[in-house]
Amino acid sequence: xxxxxxxxxxxxxxxxxxxxxxxxxxxxxxxxxxxxxxxxxxxxxxxxxxxxxxxxxxxxxxxxxxxxxxxxxxxxxxxxxxxxxxxxxxxxxxxxxxxxxxxxxxxxxxxxxxxxxxxxxxxxxxxxxxxxx
Amino acid sequence: xxxxxxxxxxxxxxxxxxxxxxxxxxxxxxxxxxxxxxxxxxxxxxxxxxxxxxxxxxxxxxxxxxxxxxxxxxxxxxxxxxxxxxxxxxxxxxxxxxxxxxxxxxxxxxxxxxxxxxxxxxxxxxxxxxxxxxxxxxxxxxxxxxxxxxxxxxxxxxxxxxxxxxxxxxxxxxxxxxxxxxxxxxxxxxxxxxxxxxxxxxxxxxxxxxxxxxxxxxxxxxxxxxxxxxxxxxxxxxxxxxxxxxxxxxxxxxxxxxxxxxxxxxxxxxxxxxxxxxxxxxxxxxxxxxxxxxxxxxxxxxxxxxxxxxxxxxxxxxxxxxxxxxxxxxxxxxxxxxxxxxxxxxxx
Numbered sequence: 135x136x137x138x139x140x141x142x143x144x145x146x147x148x149x150x151x152x153x154x155x156x157x158x159x160x161x162x163x164x165x166x167x168x169x170x171x172x173x174x175x176x177x178x179x180x181x182x183x184x185x186x187x188x189x190x191x192x193x194x195x196x197x198x199x200x201x202x203x204x205x206x207x208x209x210x211x212x213x214x215x216x217x218x219x220x221x222x223x224x225x226x227x228x229x230x231x232x233x234x235x236x237x238x239x240x241x242x243x244x245x246x247x248x249x250x251x252x253x254x255x256x257x258x259x260x261x262x263x264x265x266x267x
Numbered sequence: 268x269x270x271x272x273x274x275x276x277x278x279x280x281x282x283x284x285x286x287x288x289x290x291x292x293x294x295x296x297x298x299x300x301x302x303x304x305x306x307x308x309x310x311x312x313x314x315x316x317x318x319x320x321x322x323x324x325x326x327x328x329x330x331x332x333x334x335x336x337x338x339x340x341x342x343x344x345x346x347x348x349x350x351x352x353x354x355x356x357x358x359x360x361x362x363x364x365x366x367x368x369x370x371x372x373x374x375x376x377x378x379x380x381x382x383x384x385x386x387x388x389x390x391x392x393x394x395x396x397x398x399x400x401x402x403x404x405x406x407x408x409x410x411x412x413x414x415x416x417x418x419x420x421x422x423x424x425x426x427x428x429x430x431x432x433x434x435x436x437x438x439x440x441x442x443x444x445x446x447x448x449x450x451x452x453x454x455x456x457x458x459x460x461x462x463x464x465x466x467x468x469x470x471x472x473x474x475x476x477x478x479x480x481x482x483x484x485x486x487x488x489x490x491x492x493x494x495x496x497x498x499x500x501x502x503x504x505x506x507x508x509x510x511x512x513x514x515x516x517x518x519x520x521x522x523x524x525x526x527x528x529x530x531x532x533x534x535x536x537x538x539x540x541x542x543x544x545x546x547x548x549x550x551x552x553x554x555x556x557x558x559x560x561x562x563x564x565x566x567x568x569x570x571x572x573x574x575x576x577x578x579x580x581x582x583x584x585x586x587x588x589x590x591x592x593x594x595x596x597x598x599x600x601x602x603x604x605x606x607x608x609x610x611x612x613x614x615x
Contacts, residue, residue: 171283194546
C-alpha cells in the first residue's frame with residue numbers, strides 16, 4: 135500500500151492535501167480496505183464550519199458505518215457529489231476521484247493555513263497502520 | 268482476516284459485493300471449517316436426536332439432511348443445525364461455531380439415556396462450500412463415486428473430490444444451488460486449490476463472511492445471534508415447521524413449545540426494504556407511526572435488489588401492517604416497507 139508522500143494524515147485515517155488555504159480531504163487506502171465496499175457517504179454541507187478532530191459526516195460500508203472526521207478547522211467549500219452516484223470511488227481511488235470534501239482552512243497571523251500540529255507524514259501514518267494490523 | 272468464535276476468518280478476499288454477485292451468477296468458494304461438527308453414533312442415535320432436537324431425525328433416510336433446531340426446556344433456541352444421516356447408525360450434526368460447545372454438552376447430556384455416543388469431531392473436518400449456479404458444473408468433474416447431478420437438495424453422499432475422501436452434500440446458506448464438502452483437514456488445501464483451478468474459468472472466486480451474510484440475508488435465512496437466540500422461539504422466527512410434534516415420544520422443550528405453538532407469538536420476524544442509501548443495522552429501532560414497535564436484527568445493502576434490506580422483529584399487536592413504518596437510523600426516521608421473506612429466491 136502506498137500513501138502519497140505529499141499528503142498529510144490523521145490517526146482517524148483521513149488524508150489532507152493543502153494548497154494555499156484550500157484543503158482537500160478523503161479517507162486513506164488503509165481505511166477503505168478496512169471498511170470494505172463503501173455504499174454511502176454522508177457529506178458535510180457546503181458552507182458548514184468544521185473542526186479538526188470532530189465528526190462532519192459518515193462513511194457506510196456493507197458491514198459498518200464510521201464517522202468521517204475533519205482533519206482541519208475551516209469552512210466546507212465543496213463536496214464530491216460524484217460519490218452520491220458512485221460511493222465505490224472511495225475504494226477504487228481513495229487519493230484521487232474518491233476525495234470527499236474541500237475546506238477553506240482558517241488562517242494564522244501570516245495568512246497561511248493554520249493546520250493542526252498533530253497531522254502525520256506518510257511515513258508516520260504507515261507506522262501507525264503497521265502497529266494496528 | 269477477523270477473529271470469529273475462536274477462529275481467524277476471512278471477512279472478504281476482495282470486494283464483498285463482487286463475491287456476492289459471483290455466488291448469484293457463477294460460483295463462490297467458502298472456507299467454513301469453523302463450523303462445529305458433532306457425530307452421534309449407535310443403535311439409538313436417531314432416537315437420541317429425536318429427544319434432543321425439534322426434528323424427527325430417526326425418520327430420515329441415510330443420505331439425507333434436515334434443517335432443525337436444539338431448544339432449551341422453555342422453548343428458547345440454543346442453536347439452529349443441519350443434521351446429515353451418514354449411515355443407519357451415524358449422524359453428523361453441524362452447529363454454529365460459537366455454539367459448538369453448548370450443543371455438544373447438551374447432546375451428551377440429552378443422549379445419556381440412549382445407546383448412542385456423542386463426539387465433538389470439529390477438529391476432524393474441514394468444510395469447503397461451493398455455491399452458485401455454476402457449482403454443479405465445477406464440482407462434478409472433480410467428484411468420484413457420487414452422481415452429483417442426481418443428488419437432491421438436502422441430500423449427501425460419501426465419495427471423493429480431487430481424489431480425497433469426503434462427504435459431499437447439496438446444502439448451503441446462500442439461497443443458491445451448491446454443495447458442501449466435508450474433508451479431512453490435511454486434504455483441505457489441495458481440495459481448495461483444485462476447486463479454484465477448476466472453477467476460475469467459470470467465474471468462481473473465493474468469498475468471505477461478509478458476502479455469506481448478505482447472501483443468507485437476501486435468502487431470508489436466519490443467523491444465530493441475530494434472528495435466533497435463547498430468548499426467541501422457533502415460532503417467533505417463523506420457523507415453527509421445524510418443531511415436529513408428530514414424532515413419537517418426548518423431546519426437550521416439547522411441553523413449552525406446544526403452549527407457544529397454540530398462542531400468538533410475542534413478536535414476529537419480518538422483512539423490510541428501505542428507499543435510501545443508509546443501511547439499517549442490527550439493533551436499530553423500528554418505528555410504527557413514530558413509536559418504537561420492534562428492532563432490526565440484520566441489515567445490509569442488497570446487491571440483488573439494489574437497495575438496503577433488513578430483517579426485524581416486530582412486537583405483536585395491532586397496527587404494524589397498516590402503520591407507516593420507519594427505521595431509526597442514528598436519529599433519522601427512514602421510511603421502510605414491509606416485505607415478504609425471502610427477499611430473493613433463485614429460479615429453479
